[in-house]
Amino acid sequence: MTGKRHLRNFLPVRTRPVPEGHAPRGRAARRGGTRTSVLSAGALAACASLAVGCGVVPGTSGGGTDEPITVMTWAPEDTAATNKPGMPAMAQAYARWVNSRGGLDGRELRVLTCNDDNEAVGAAACAQRAVDEGAVAVVGSYSQHGRSFLSPLESAGIPYMGGYGVTSDEFTSSISYPVNGGQFSLLAGLGEQLADACGTVVLVRPDSVVGDTMPVLLDAGLRTGEHAAVTDQLAAEDATSYTDAAGRALARATSDTSSTGCVVPSLGDRTDTFMDSFRRVRDDSSEVRIGSVLGSVDQSRLDATGGSSGPYEGAYVTGWYPEETDARWNTMNEVIDEHAFGDNRIDASDPGVQTTWVAYTVFEAVVEKLGEEEISARSIRRALDDGLEVTTGGLTPTLRWRFEDLIAAGDFPRLVNSDVTFQVVRDGRLVAARKDFVNVRQTLENAG
Missing domain, CATH: 3.40.50.2300 (Response regulator)
Incomplete structure (x- = not known):
């Protein structure tokens, strides 16, 4: 250590x-009976010697x-x-x-x-x-x-x-x-959630072993809606500014003017840093929405970044569990x-x-x-x-x-x-976009 x-x-x-008034439960309430020691006789003998450490x-x-x-x-x-x-x-x-x-x-x-x-x-x-x-x-x-x-x-x-x-x-x-279902089910689920809602989808993710799995799984979800493959964009996981990366992602997401593009930042604790840069480079007239997974976005981050006036308003979010207010x-x-x-x-x-x-x-x-x-x-x-x-x-x-x-x-x-939940940011709050769990088992099985 x-x-x-x-x-x-x-x-x-x-x-x-x-x-007071809470009686012990289980073993503490039972008297009598013994437990066999997990230490062998040899280990007990060793413990008798001060020269031998015991555990x-x-x-x-x-x-x-x-x-x-x-x-x-x-x-x-x-x-x-x-x-x-x-x-x-x-x-x-x-x-x-x-x-x-x-x-x-x-x-x-x-x-x-x-x-x-x-x-x-x-x-x-x-x-x-x-x-x-x-x-x-x-x-x-x-x-x-x-x-x-x-x-x-x-x-x-x-x-x-x-x-x-x-x-x-x-x-x-x-x-x-x-x-x-880990990050894998979240990304597969987010792909399903974005398939019918977005045009070009740009994934901004770290250049790491974990990051390398992200586009594969997001693509598997997008394919459920016969969507084009994700545009994969690498970014440093520990950067202090993402001005250049945010500008490139915005340009790619808005390159097709016939549909609303989506940017998916998946940078762990640096997602907020990216979004701060993204807000600075984004034109108010730009038709682009955010897609993310719980862990990169949660209610505390929404509150800290301006709530309904912040950059996450309207974002699509996939999680494992019900929304926090459930x-x-x-x-x-x-x-x-x-x-x-x-x-x-x-x-x-x-x-x-x-x-x-x-x-x-x-x-x-x-x-x-x-x-x-x-x-x-x-x-x-x-x-x-x-x-x-x-x-x-x-x-x-x-x-x-x-x-x-x-x-x-x-x-x-x-x-x-393999169940996930679909959520969306409305008026600065994460709310359920669909009432029930969504099972992404088939999507995971088809990812390759």
Whole structure:
């Protein structure tokens, strides 16, 4: 582990006293019975020596009934590219919430957090720390370096539950259990949404491995409406100004005067920077609209950029989940208000925060399903592989990760949820453009 910032992030969320009138649930309420220790006799003997460092066997949270269940959530913070500090903050708030109610099935939830610094070495270090600290799962996390963090997790058999879905590795690894369709479903869905609404479509995206997948998927969605291929335009992911890029995108989008062109900026945290430049070069008479995906655009960004008078007014946006004002988010919003009040890292409209909430909902369902069984990386994977069905209060379709539940898209064999939502910016607010989820499974299967 490198840097003090990494080390200070590994702080457990301590159990709050159980409020009066709230009896402990699950194991904490049961007396009698024992748990077999996960440490072998040889390991126990080694621990008897002061010369030998002792720890928890990878992928276990200890053997005692009252010992906490340890998990990890990571995301980049304070970097020059995409940052998702709200995800580990949401994980900590979730832990405070469940611990105030007596824990998960009566056991304390201990959340470790880590900053991967948007670097491969940082992602690998976070994963190795999860192994060393005995985490039974990595839950609701974000990283652009899938191979770097998945290798240590695969070696230890630790499941990766509910990643953000920014890398293709998350949809190929056997220890990954995604809760959404990742960036791939968003781009395919956005293509479907723009196919009948736009003339020329210009994609402005980073020159990176992740960026290289974007035009392929956007094209797959556009083809559902027999639309011409996207105009692909590269841009620096960490630029401080996009005047030239915005000018080129505008010129291309308006080159065909017979229809309204659309510009799709997909630059992570730099999307706002691009849009600031775009607003400066755009003529008020230019007939052009914006297309984007949640993560690049959310309600907080709309508010910060002028709302109904800002550059996103009229934009088409594709997301994984219902819009932030939907009543299905009420419980999450209450948890944020009660257990993360004043923590400005958490934005309830951020799809990263929302993904972390959904991922921990899945994790809680797994723990409840296991009941008296040992909570370990192996038992969690077995429960998920054996067909555990998890409902998320309508935020996603029912989730299940059996072999027969995987879609037939060759590049995304672990993808089980191919539903997206179509939204649009009206009067400065993100609202549903279509009431129900839209399934893009066929589009993903046809992408190539």
